[in-house]
Amino acid sequence: MRKPFIAGNWKMHKTVAEAVDFAKRLREAAARLTDRDVLIAPPFTALYAVAEVLKGSGIHVAAQNLHESRQGAFTGEVSGPMIAEAGCDYVLVGHSERRTLFGEDDALIARKIEAALECGLKVIFCIGETLQEREAGLTAGVVERQIKEGLKALRNDDIKQLVIAYEPVWAIGTGKTATPGQAEEVHAVIRTLAGRLFGEAAADSLPILYGGSVKPDNMAELMAEKNVDGGLIGGASLDFDSFFRMVMFDRKD
Numbered sequence: 143m144r145k146p147f148i149a150g151n152w153k154m155h156k157t158v159a160e161a162v163d164f165a166k167r168l169r170e171a172a173a174r175l176t177d178r179d180v181l182i183a184p185p186f187t188a189l190y191a192v193a194e195v196l197k198g199s200g201i202h203v204a205a206q207n208l209h210e211s212r213q214g215a216f217t218g219e220v221s222g223p224m225i226a227e228a229g230c231d232y233v234l235v236g237h238s239e240r241r242t243l244f245g246e247d248d249a250l251i252a253r254k255i256e257a258a259l260e261c262g263l264k265v266i267f268c269i270g271e272t273l274q275e276r277e278a279g280l281t282a283g284v285v286e287r288q289i290k291e292g293l294k295a296l297r298n299d300d301i302k303q304l305v306i307a308y309e310p311v312w313a314i315g316t317g318k319t320a321t322p323g324q325a326e327e328v329h330a331v332i333r334t335l336a337g338r339l340f341g342e343a344a345a346d347s348l349p350i351l352y353g354g355s356v357k358p359d360n361m362a363e364l365m366a367e368k369n370v371d372g373g374l375i376g377g378a379s380l381d382f383d384s385f386f387r388m389v390m391f392d393r394k395d
C-alpha cells in the first residue's frame with residue numbers, strides 16, 4: 143500500500159543556519175517514523191548541510207530544480223550529479239513557478255526528468271492547471287498533456303522512481319486550497335492515465351501528492367481522499383511546528 147508522503151518545498155527561504163536548525167529538530171522528532179515518507183526541499187545553498195544532518199534518518203532531501211546537462215558552461219546552474227553528491231535522493235521538476243517564471247516547457251521538463259533519473263535521483267514531478275484553464279474546463283486535458291509530454295522518455299521501471307505532485311496553479315500561495323473533492327477528481331484522472339501508460343500495478347503504487355495552500359487545518363481532510371497520498375507544502379512548511387503537525391496529521395502520539 144502507499145505510505146503517506148509529506149513534503150516541504152521551502153522555495154527561496156532559509157539560510158544555511160536556519161535550514162540546519164530545522165533539520166536537527168526534524169531528525170529528533172521524525173527519524174523513527176517508518177509508516178510515512180517525510181521530505182524537505184531546501185534551497186541549493188543548504189542542501190549539503192541539511193543532508194549531513196539527516197543522513198541515516200530516513201528523512202528525504204530534495205533539490206528544487208536541476209539542469210538537464212551533467213556539466214558544462216552554464217553559469218548559475220546546478221546539475222543532477224552535483225545534487226546527488228550533496229546527499230539528496232529527490233529533485234523537484236516542473237514546479238509551476240519554474241514553468242511560469244522561468245519559461246520551462248514540457249520538452250525541457252522531460253529532459254530534466256531523464257537527467258535526474260540517469261544519476262539515480264528520484265523525481266517529484268509537478269503538474270497542474272491555471273485558473274483560466276480550470277474555468278475553461280481544460281483541467282484533465284492539461285494534466286494529461288503535462289504527464290504524456292513530461293514522461294515521454296520514461297521506461298516502464300522508471301515509474302518506480304517517480305512521485306507526482308498535483309498543484310493547481312490557482313491554489314499555490316493564494317490561501318485558496320482545492321476542496322478534497324476537487325483534488326480527488328484530478329488525482330483519479332492522473333492515476334487512471336498512469337495505469338494506461340505504465341500498467342495498473344505501477345499506477346497503484348505511484349504516490350500522488352496534492353500541493354497548493356495545504357495547512358495543518360486542511361491536511362487531514364485532503365489526505366482522507368482515496369487517491370491523495372500526501373502533500374507538497376510551501377508556505378506552511380517553513381515553520382517547524384506547522385510542518386510537523388502536517389507530518390503527524392493522523393497520529394496522536
Ligand code: 13P
Nearest residue numbers: 151314315354355376377
Ligand atoms: P503553498 O503551500 O505556499 O501554496 O505552495 C505550494 C507549492 O508550490 C509547493 O510546491
